[in-house]
Amino acid sequence: MNDNSTPLLQLDSVGINFGGLRAVDDLNLSIKKGDVVGLIGPNGAGKTTVFNLITGVYKPTDGVIRWKGEPISGLPPYRIAQRRILRTFQTIRLFSGMSVLENVLAGQHMETHQTWLSGLLSLPKQRREEKALRKSCMEILEQLDLASIAHEEATSLPYGIQRRVEMARTLAAKPELLILDEPAAGLNDSESVELNKTILGIRDQGVTVILVEHDMNVVMNVTDHICVINFGRKIAEGGPEDIRNNPQVIEAYLGSDDDDDEEAA
Amino acid sequence: MEIFFQQLANGLTVGSIYALIALGYTMVYGILKLINFAHGDLAVLGAFIGLTVITSLTGAGAAPSHWVVILAFVVAVLVVAIAGVLLELTAYRPLRHAHRLSAVVSALGASMLLENGIMLIWSPQTLTFPEGILPSTNYVIGGVVLNSTQILIVAISFLLMLALYLYVNKTRFGTAIRASAIDQDAARLMGINVNRVIVSVFILGPALGAIGGLFIGIYYRQAVFDMGWIYGLNAFIAAIIGGIGNIPGAMLGGLLLGLFNSLAGGYISSTWQEAITFALLILILLVRPTGILGERVAEKV
Incomplete structure (x- = not known):
């Protein structure tokens, strides 16, 4: 755990097919302990699929997911959760x-x-x-x-x-890695400012965070590192500033997705 | 009026037995959305095992000692709980991701297997339970005869139901059971081993069922291999009346059905009792398809 050369979570050429559809393709991603990582991309890019792969809901067709250097892909979801990889859901799933x-x-x-x-x-x-x-x-x-x-x-x-x-x-559940699937969806502006503080507070407690989010206010303000995917492939990776200025990203995502903001009505 | 109170006392006894058995149906349904049709037969298995323990440890004509009776309950509960787990592992788990109808057919098959197994091991005849398994003193209160066996059955059933209620609502594992019943996927992603929760439900339900089955044998002083059908059906109806999937609902449904059966048998006709029970079931399904305490179940049946 204290070995800084081993990333906390590593996706190594991970891919998954659904029938004939290649939902995620050759995805490499390396997450350091203590980072807040944003995973962004247009709708249908495969972001939630990546989360489902990490949490064991899906098994990758190829590639390996490693947690602290140890392969975890293929383990049942509850075993992965027991390694302190925990998630929230895009659509809230509280126990009614x-x-x-x-x-x-x-x-x-x-x-x-x-x-x-x-x-x-x-x-x-x-x-x-x-x-x-x-x-x-x-x-x-x-x-x-x-x-x-x-x-x-x-x-x-x-x-x-x-x-x-x-x-x-x-x-x-005392997460070491917290996976947030669109935590700002349906929140108003003041609530999403609160959310930023909450996420940074969680990070300050030593929890690593990955989030999928459309709300650029949240993404740009809290993440240290952003990975952009489109059609299941990584198209860019870097700090918030690099991503903001990356022409490929602007074309694939920022430029065409403004109408897609999931603001609360 | 005496008849009314007498029927009330009898109904409460039968009702609390129905409730014990109904809990097994409702817990399994709650978590797997599956009607475990073999559950009634598991209860009957409990009755036969208890009877065997009692008769083999008690001399002919003698009344069984307290220890033998307690041992009979313990052995019945253990064997039936093991049978419940085996049932889950062999008949239901392999079909977890199959069409729901497959699991229903498997449940019916398991029911027949158990029923015929009981017939082969014991006998196709009706077996008689010895006298005096539970203390049997009659108390006459205002013309109503209350038997101490009845009182014990009701008291033990209520204690067990209270214990189950507290277990499911106040303990951590109980919370895991409820969470798995509401949303299995979310429960898994919170680190809950849902398969283990399911196995625990197949321990608890059949264990309560075994006690219910043994109570039936002791109360009516007889057991026959195929009685799981009618008692199971009554307990199943009780679970539906209360709202299947809902634990307090099964308790309430059992008591109400017992009282209703007893009053209908006493006042209307005992030959038509079963027909009246089913008429009640139809009526309740028409007026309140989700049962008295049930909710959001209709779309899942």
Whole structure:
């Protein structure tokens, strides 16, 4: 982990076919610990597919994904999540019928040593652990300004708040790599300014972040490094300034995609 | 009025047994969207195993000791839980990504396998449970006869249901069970081993079912290999009445169905009791297809 020469996450010529469609092709990407990396590209470029490959939802047709030098492609999603690679969803997927706190508790599943049996027996040790975990969940809720609504049903809350709940649920799982799929989608301007602060706050705690985002305010302000893909291929990579001035990117993405902003109505 | 209270007491007893068995249907449905048609037969397996333990450890004519009865429940629960897990591993897991109808056919096949297995191992005859497995004293209160077996069955069932409710709602693994039932993919991406959650559901449901099955044997003092069909069906109807997939719903549905059956049998006609039960099912599906406590289920059936 302390070896700086090994990237935290490395995609090595990764590709995937869906039937005849080459959704991601020969993608190389290397992510250093502590970076905030933006993954951008026009709609349908394959950004979410890349996330699904990293989190194990899809298995790559070819290439290898390495986590701290060790191949993880092909592992089931929960095993990848157990390595502290966690994600949020483009369309919010909170557990309906559960309160905000319960959603965050579910995110903390891996922190417990509880099995179905020890939970059933409710041993004192379990109860102590449970109490400590609840406390740490409340701390996360406070950090994201959600503590006052901890007991409200998560899916009945306004959209912007649900996004924060999803973020809290993911943080409860103690990510080392946090994958955010369009975290600003549906947020208004002041909410997306808040989001910038939240993301930078998460980075300052030592969490590496990858995000897919259309909101250029967010992308340009929080990322250290940007990778642009189109038709499943990487077309450019570099710091925010390089990307802003890259003619290929302007042509493929920035120039043609203004009408595509996913601002809230 | 005495008849009414008598039927109420009987209905509560049967209802709490239905509720115990209904929980197994509803938990499996909640997580896999699959009706485990073999669940009624698992409950019956529990009754037969309990009976075997009791009769083989008790001399002819003697009343079984407390320890033998407790052992019978423990062995029945363990064997049926193992059978439940084997069922999941062999009959359902290989079909996890197949069309849902395939799993339903597999469930029906598993039901027949269990039913005929029970017949071959034990007997096609109706077997009689010995007297005095649970204390059987009659208390007469205002003309209503309450038997201590009935009281014990209701009390134990309520305790078990309360324990399950607390387990699912207050513990971490229970949260994982609920999360997996709501959104399996999201649960996986939060690091929850959904397959392990499913296995745990196939332990808990059949374990409760085994207790329910053994209660049936003790209460009616008999067991026959194919009774899983009718008791399973009643418990299944109870789960639907309460809202399938919903745990408190199964408890409520079981109790309501037990009371309804008992009152309908007492006041209308006991020969028509089953027809009346199904009429109730049809009525509830027409008026409230998602059951009393159910929600967002209709599109998934």
